[in-house]
Amino acid sequence: MKSFKDFIFEEDGMGTVEVILIIVVLIGLVIIFKKQLQTLVTKAFKKITEDSNTVMS
Numbered sequence: 808m809k810s811f812k813d814f815i816f817e818e819d820g821m822g823t824v825e826v827i828l829i830i831v832v833l834i835g836l837v838i839i840f841k842k843q844l845q846t847l848v849t850k851a852f853k854k855i856t857e858d859s860n861t862v863m864s
Contacts, residue, residue, distance in 0.1 A: 837844065
């Protein structure tokens with residue numbers, strides 16, 4: 808019986824579970840806001856390319 812109680816109150820795997828849950832939430836947010844993120848990244852890279860072309864000229 809003592810082994811079962813020790814197993815129930817063991818917290819060794821909690822860190823792993825927390826990391827997995829955080830990753831799942833982040834993936835969910837990326838899926839939900841995929842279009843907005845694509846637009847934002849596209850605009851940012853376009854601006855970087857334009858500015859780097861200006862510097863190189």
